[in-house]
Amino acid sequence: MIKIKLFGLFHVLAFFVIFLAYAVPVMATLGEPASSIESDRKAFSAVNRGTTPFKSYTVHEIYSPANTVREFVSPSGIVFGVAWNGLVPPDIAQLLGSYITEYKNALQHTPRQKGSRHQRVKSSALIVERWGHMRNLQGRAYVPALIPSGVNIDEIR
Amino acid sequence: MKSGNILLSLFFMLAVAGCGGGGSSSSTSANTTTASTTSPTSSISTTTTSVQAAINVLPITVNGAVCNAYQNEPCVDVTVCTPGTSNCQTISGILLDTSSFGLRIFKQALNVPLKQVSTASGSLAECVTFADNTTKWGPVQTAGVILGNEPAVQVPVQVIDYSFSSEGAAVCYNAEKSPSDAGFNGILGIGAFIQDCGSTCASSAVGEYYSCNGATCLGTTVSTNNQVQNPVPFLPADNNGVIIQLPAVPAAGSVSLSGSVILGIGTQANNSPSGVTAYPLNSVGEFNTEFNNVLYSGSFIDTGSNGLFFPSPYNASSGPYAGLLQNCTGTSNPYWFCPTSTTSLSAVIFGAATNAIGTTLPFQIGNFESLTASSSNRVFNDIGGSPNAGGNVFDWGLPFFLGRSVYIGIYGKSSSLGNGPYFAY
Numbered sequence: 001m002i003k004i005k006l007f008g009l010f011h012v013l014a015f016f017v018i019f020l021a022y023a024v025p026v027m028a029t030l031g032e033p034a035s036s037i038e039s040d041r042k043a044f045s046a047v048n049r050g051t052t053p054f055k056s057y058t059v060h061e062i063y064s065p066a067n068t069v070r071e072f073v074s075p076s077g078i079v080f081g082v083a084w085n086g087l088v089p090p091d092i093a094q095l096l097g098s099y100i101t102e103y104k105n106a107l108q109h110t111p112r113q114k115g116s117r118h119q120r121v122k123s124s125a126l127i128v129e130r131w132g133h134m135r136n137l138q139g140r141a142y143v144p145a146l147i148p149s150g151v152n153i154d155e156i157r
Numbered sequence: 158m159k160s161g162n163i164l165l166s167l168f169f170m171l172a173v174a175g176c177g178g179g180g181s182s183s184s185t186s187a188n189t190t191t192a193s194t195t196s197p198t199s200s201i202s203t204t205t206t207s208v209q210a211a212i213n214v215l216p217i218t219v220n221g222a223v224c225n226a227y228q229n230e231p232c233v234d235v236t237v238c239t240p241g242t243s244n245c246q247t248i249s250g251i252l253l254d255t256s257s258f259g260l261r262i263f264k265q266a267l268n269v270p271l272k273q274v275s276t277a278s279g280s281l282a283e284c285v286t287f288a289d290n291t292t293k294w295g296p297v298q299t300a301g302v303i304l305g306n307e308p309a310v311q312v313p314v315q316v317i318d319y320s321f322s323s324e325g326a327a328v329c330y331n332a333e334k335s336p337s338d339a340g341f342n343g344i345l346g347i348g349a350f351i352q353d354c355g356s357t358c359a360s361s362a363v364g365e366y367y368s369c370n371g372a373t374c375l376g377t378t379v380s381t382n383n384q385v386q387n388p389v390p391f392l393p394a395d396n397n398g399v400i401i402q403l404p405a406v407p408a409a410g411s412v413s414l415s416g417s418v419i420l421g422i423g424t425q426a427n428n429s430p431s432g433v434t435a436y437p438l439n440s441v442g443e444f445n446t447e448f449n450n451v452l453y454s455g456s457f458i459d460t461g462s463n464g465l466f467f468p469s470p471y472n473a474s475s476g477p478y479a480g481l482l483q484n485c486t487g488t489s490n491p492y493w494f495c496p497t498s499t500t501s502l503s504a505v506i507f508g509a510a511t512n513a514i515g516t517t518l519p520f521q522i523g524n525f526e527s528l529t530a531s532s533s534n535r536v537f538n539d540i541g542g543s544p545n546a547g548g549n550v551f552d553w554g555l556p557f558f559l560g561r562s563v564y565i566g567i568y569g570k571s572s573s574l575g576n577g578p579y580f581a582y
Contacts, residue, residue: 066363083548087357088364089286111489114340115227115463117256117288117552118544120492131466131550132288133256133457134346134353136441138548154468157548 030082030096030126031143034060034073043094044069054155056148066090067137072156074148081142081156089130089137096141099126103141211427212306213395213420217403219555220413220535223250226340228535229463229555231403233418235260235345238301239269240311245303250342253418254461255401255565256442257346258353259385260302261285261293264318265335266342271298274313274383279370281383282322283315284329285353291339293317294329296369302388304420310391313383317343324374328367344461347399347418349442349578350568352384390567395421397570398577400428401460405560408499408523410534414559422564422572430564434516435574435581436508442578445507446551447515449476453551456506458563458580462554464493465520465541478502484543485526492544493525499539504551508579520556 029036037060041048046064057080060071067086074080082095093100106123113119118131125143132138142156217231218224224232231253237260238245246269248262274281274297281297295318301309319325319332326332336342346353354365362376366384369375390396403416419428436444446456449470470478481502485495500522505515523539538559557563566577574581 064363065357065361085548087354089290112291113289113492115230115461116466116492116542116544117459117462117554118466118492119288119290120544129544130288130290131544131548131552132455133442133459133552134258134285134287134348135350135355136443136455137286137288138455138550140548 029071029079029094030099030141031146032079032097034058034071034077034079036079036097037062037071037073040069040071040090040094044090056151057155069095070157072142074146078146080146080148081140083138083140083157085132085136085138087135087137089139092128092141096126096128099123099141099143102126103128211425213425213428215305215418215420217253217401217416217418218413219403219416221415224252224341225413225535227463228529228537228540230340230535231416231460231555231558232341233345235262235343236303236309237262237267237269237271237314238303238309240272240299240301242301244269245301245309248342250336252341252344252461253401254344254346254459255348255563256457256459256461257287257344258348258350258387259315259346260300260312260343260388261295261315261317261346261385262343263336263339264295264316267316271300271314271316273298276368276377276379279368279373281313281377281379282325282367282369282374283353283365283385284325284332284367285315285365285385290331292329292332294319294325294332295321297366297383297385304388304392305418307392307395307420310388312388312391313385315385322369322374323372324369328374347387347389347565349398349438349565349580350387351390352381352386354379354384356381358384387567389420390570392420395424395428396567397424397572398422398564398566401558401561401563401565403558403561406536406538408521408539409532410528410537412533412535414536422566422574430572430574430581433562433564433574433581435564435566435579436506436513437510437575438578438580439509444509444580445513445515446504446553447507448502448504448551449473449478451476453549455549456551456553458553458557458565460555460558462552463540464525464554465522465556466544466552466554467541467550469494469543471543482522482541482543485524487526490525493540493542494522495524495526496522497524499523 041062046062049061049063052059058073069084072081102123121128128141130139219231224230234249236247295316300314366379367374368377400419443455446453473479482494485493503519507513507515521539522541538556564581566579568578
């Protein structure tokens with residue numbers, strides 16, 4: 001009897017996990033495994049443009065008419081940085097995943113630098129930077145603690 | 158001085174004073190005073206060569222009474238009319254912006270009715286993001302726009318109104334609310350392209366334009382005709398580009414400055430190019446800068462940026478400027494450069510075309526904190542900074558324009574300098 005009950009419970013739990021996976025989009029990507037890039041691609045209605053291996057990381061590029069997003073993946077398969085450029089910036093909540101609250105708090109405390117056409121938002125775990133101009137707005141977000149050793153921050157672009 | 162010369166001088170002063178940019182500047186401005194646009198003496202000191210003021214001259218004031226929210230803030234007056242009528246208003250404190258396209262005016266500064274641009278099912282509105290992560294939300298409306306003393310042209314403009322449709326806040330995150338938030342009453346984007354978005358927005362709803370019906374706003378495509386666009390290409394004669402003319406300033410800066418936008422390149426007696434080199438721009442308006450042995454292929458010129466912004470060579474491992482230009486240590490100025498003394502540097506400018514020939518461009522960077530702390534000077538040719546790595550971008554902001562005539566050729570138009578888009582100096 002107990003065996004059957006546990007089996008039933010397992011099925012119920014499995015159902016809930018599967019239900020949640022489809023009902024709530026996986027909020028990728030920073031800090032998440034590379035598999036989360038696919039949820040970004042769907043959320044942005046973007047297409048995969050390809051994966052480029054570098055010495056210490058891999059870059060996955062996804063493209064939509066709005067912008068191109070490049071996701072930097074460590075050898076252990078975790079997204080440690082994202083960079084973008086295009087007509088409009090990508091949805092930052094989709095890109096930052098669980099870092100979004102920390103980012104919004106840091107953004108509120110970032111003084112406005114009128115006249116200087118760039119922005120740098122820094123929190124304890126995360127840095128988000130923007131620059132560029134109309135028709136080519138650019139930016140990047142990265143978690144310094146996740147950057148693989150030997151990789152220069154300026155390679156995230 | 159002979160009496161004949163005195164009379165001619167007086168006539169000249171009166172003629173220029175009478176023909177200066179719009180007399181009545183009624184606007185809710187970022188700073189509290191409503192100021193006249195240019196003084197007669199300032200007009201004389203700029204490059205007008207004829208006794209009658211030309212129709213294609215739009216005066217610029219840098220850090221005058223109206224636009225003084227931050228260093229190196231260049232503004233113009235623009236006259237805006239209910240389209241097809243002479244019901245007009247001259248609005249001062251409009252930021253002169255060579256890296257954006259189209260006229261945008263805060264609702265608080267606008268006193269004449271404009272004509273809403275319709276979509277198939279509602280009203281056209283726009284959420285436009287700038288490089289500092291500020292956004293501007295509001296309806297797209299047709300206006301008659303008068304630049305200088307040119308005839309009015311009808312173009313779609315953006316009325317910046319964060320309260321337009323209750324859905325605005327959901328669609329356009331953190332949209333700017335007022336002229337004092339921004340530091341200006343509006344923006345005149347007279348860069349090298351016509352529309353703010355272009356052909357992509359005609360075929361894809363990228364999240365810039367929206368169709369609003371009451372409390373609902375949905376992303377939409379929009380034809381290039383209905384997008385917010387640069388008024389210059391629509392002028393009857395002076396429509397192929399602009400010339401930004403600003404005088405030089407001493408290394409310690411100036412309190413304020415007067416200059417001109419000349420409309421048209423090679424279309425009038427006052428805009429014939431000579432002794433300048435043209436540099437083609439790529440499809441998003443960029444060219445190449447080489448600095449400290451690094452190539453910045455996404456470089457651009459921008460009167461709306463208030464300094465020269467480029468990655469610092471301070472931590473570079475090689476190059477002639479490695480170890481120079483440390484950032485300021487004051488907590489409010491972390492990204493500005495604070496070298497111990499004013500530093501002379503140079504870069505090489507190349508057009509976007511392949512096999513382009515480069516031209517050396519010398520420039521200076523001074524200590525931002527000491528330059529801005531001690532005096533009332535607000536206009537500087539030697540302030541710059543390094544906010545971030547900035548990718549492959551060298552932003553030649555307002556300091557680049559001081560002491561020069563800078564030509565901007567518009568996409569799809571041409572002059573003796575070549576086919577747009579290009580810039581020249």
